[in-house]
Amino acid sequence: MRRSMAALAKTVLKDDGHVVRRVAIVGGTHGNERNGIFAARHLLKDTKRASRSTFETTVDLANPAAIAVNRRYVDEDMNRCFSREMLGRKATSREARRAEVLDQALGPKAAEERRMDLVIDLHNTTSDCGYALMMRRDDALSHALCATLQKQYEDVRCCEWDDKPDHATLPSCGRSGFTLEVGPVPQGVADAVTYQKTLELIDSILDAVEARNQALLSQKSSVTLEPLEVYRRVDHVDFPRDDDHVVAGLIAPEVIDFKPLEPGQPLLLGLDGECVKTHGESDLTPFFVNEAAYYEKGVAFVLAEVAEVGVEVVS
């Protein structure tokens, strides 16, 4: 492997040279996010579409019980069941039991070697996030795939999860993996334009994995270092709430996904329309603005630091 790399004063995510042998595409981790459910159903039927010569692709629906009733979850949020801590407990909910099964198929996290080299978990969100890949901060392959996608699609963004050692999301079971969030899409709804674009993005991701594999297998691969803008989750803001903790306010219209906050701009409004919280700082950027499922989690929007990292891309 030949490396051409300028010295850059930033984080560099180094490609590990590992050929991707198994990719998992998963829909329906949340049972009311139809975009990913429909995409997974299509790929289960049209098996050729997700096939490539150098790796095996499996497609699955994560939470059939929740899909059947068109709800995010039946007992508890499955996408919070994949931490080592949760997987180490005796599972009591339907989602936790199903998470154990999926962890065996994708990971398992407890093992050094993971069954899946790459896990793509298909979600949708009511926030106006466009197409956002959400990943671990140290996941070099996922970052490189995102950098490759950005050359084709200007509305694709890279988001990084919290800096925690033990993530609880489904794609964290794989060696690499990310959540593909698309929005705005209401819960329970699929939109044809967003759906078609999601399938296109999946095609492009699988093509990029295939191209990297081919390069690595050819013994003539080269590595370039490419800049990638990342939105690094650092905090969140809750809704205004009344004395019974019931949501009693709204997100100010000026708070827009991936638009940096201005000093002093309104963040939250009361039901009477009065501003109840203004923002004093200017160095943070919101995303997941008004995601329906986050009302119960106490998140009106997430706050991110914007950073540039260097990503090794193999070709």
Place this chain on the structure above:
Amino acid sequence: MRRSMAALAKTVLKDDGHVVRRVAIVGGTHGNERNGIFAARHLLKDTKRASRSTFETTVDLANPAAIAVNRRYVDEDMNRCFSREMLGRKATSREARRAEVLDQALGPKAAEERRMDLVIDLHNTTSDCGYALMMRRDDALSHALCATLQKQYEDVRCCEWDDKPDHATLPSCGRSGFTLEVGPVPQGVADAVTYQKTLELIDSILDAVEARNQALLSQKSSVTLEPLEVYRRVDHVDFPRDDDHVVAGLIAPEVIDFKPLEPGQPLLLGLDGECVKTHGESDLTPFFVNEAAYYEKGVAFVLAEVAEVGVEVVS
């Protein structure tokens, strides 16, 4: 009352000269439609906002059990519980029992005289319907209020329910009444801009009722006949479904709320993106396109005939 009326070759909805004494504003008939829930909560707190000199306004939340769990309903859709047939049965579900209580407060439908002269039921929809008032075909007051609103707001539309003798919706309990649909708003979400506009529309509706009352009470009222474009619900189209009746397709992007269908345009797509149904006729117009709650009801979108009616407006 002085009437100035040109002879028009169309339906004329005559004002009955009845002073409005009681108005009910209701939110949360569907527990995950936060826009109306938030508006009702605000009006319950700011009681002056919905007060006018000539009538009494009551504000209520229709389905607190569904609101508490952020779902459309707990046992069954409450907005299908208000038919005479349903109200005549022994109520077995939580929604049907609550519908009986509400029917006593708003109607009752079984009585000749109704307690409420006007019922405004606040909903939101994932469809891109803008601001649409949904009403009985013979409800002169609601049509007149819609005609008045359209002078102030160009994105307000009048829709008419099916031509059935026994409607099952909450506002059908009142002497007059309509559903105020606003969209697109995802389930479980409130959007500040839509919310503020909803409150403005409510203000304007109450102002229009007050002005009509004042005119009638002054004994110097006049009546003008005004044209109103109405979308008359006549049919609907279901999603493509697989052998197990599971939704297996999408609404074509060309199907847009209140945009007349073109002959031969695609209506529905399969999950592979292929057109599975084209439309041969051109005289119908869709609305409620991709309303999340209608997947279970077998409605991808509603089809309407567009008609012009004459509405008597008192001033």
